[in-house]
Amino acid sequence: MFFSPVSSSSPVELTLASKIAAVLVASILLHGFLFHGSAWKSRFYQVPGSNLLAVKVKILTEALCIDCKQFVNGQLSEVYNALGPSVMDLQIVPFGNAKFVHVDGAERGDKPVLQCQHGVAECDGNIYEQCVVMQLYPYAQRYLPFLRCLYDELPMGHSDQLLDRDAIANCSTASDVEWVDIAACHDDEKQVALLQKRAKSQTPSYHKGVPWVEVNGRHVEITDDGASLLRAVCRAFISNGGTHPSCSSSLVV
Incomplete structure (x- = not known):
């Protein structure tokens, strides 16, 4: 039945x-x-297989620094492409040599104003980068293409004019990150204040210039031979007990 x-x-x-x-x-x-979801909700992308042996690499940068451009688009990108997230636990902090200062003539109790080495444009660029790197897409394999594009598109050097939003939007499209969310984050004053405070707290006061590189908490001097970062990361990774084809024996001597 x-x-x-x-x-x-x-x-x-x-x-x-x-x-x-x-x-x-x-x-x-x-x-x-x-x-x-809506703006400034961190994306929960699947992170490539985590590795307890991965080396912590911190890079201090700023948006309109020509030396940062050459390093990020050159040596850093080459090393990260070779080693990947299983070897490099990469953290980029877009704050650089910026500082909070009290403007002349400001009344007592007024909040300090952020000044960037390369002017208003750099503060503007740093905000876009902080939104992407520290909030929306906090994984290097997601944000590095965006940073590389910005360094190629933006005029390096000092400027007190706000950046061309079309250039930022074009880079977001080219690197597959959401322009709507980035713009919303950038335009939210409270969110920006929190990100700037966080970026400042992650920028050690003892740093001297940018790009500033630390591997497992120790400063690494970037040399012109193009191998200083790879050498430092490989040495640290091997000392942690790791192995990788790109870390040849000649690098750790």
Whole structure:
């Protein structure tokens, strides 16, 4: 004898089925919110296989620094492409030589103003980079293409004019990051204040110039031979017990 699924289900079974359906719907909605949500909600991308032996690499940069451009688009990108996130736990802090100062004539108690080495334009660029690097896309394999594009598109050097938003938007499209979210983060004063405070706290006061490189907490002097970063990271990785084809024996001598 065949029974209809509806007529054969008890009230308890229907209630259980309804609860399961509700949970599934809620999960789908939550997934959509996390991955396609509004501005400044950090993206939860799958991180490549984590490695406890990975070397912590911190790079201090600023948006309109020609030396930073040459390093990030040159040596850093080459080394990261060769070693990847399983070897390099990379952190870029876009703050550089900026500092908070009290403007002449400001009344006592007024909040200090942020001054950047290369003017208003650099502060503006740093904000865009902080939104991407520190908030929206906090993984190097996601934000490095965006930073490389910005260094190629933006005019290096001092300027007190705000940056061309079209250039930022074009780089976001080219590097597959969401311009709408980046712009919303950049335009939110409270969010910007928090990011600037955080970037300052991650920029050690003892640093001298940018780019400033630290490997496992120790400063690394960048040399003209183009191998100083690779050498430092490989030595640290091997000392941690790791091995990698790009870390030849000649690098650790």
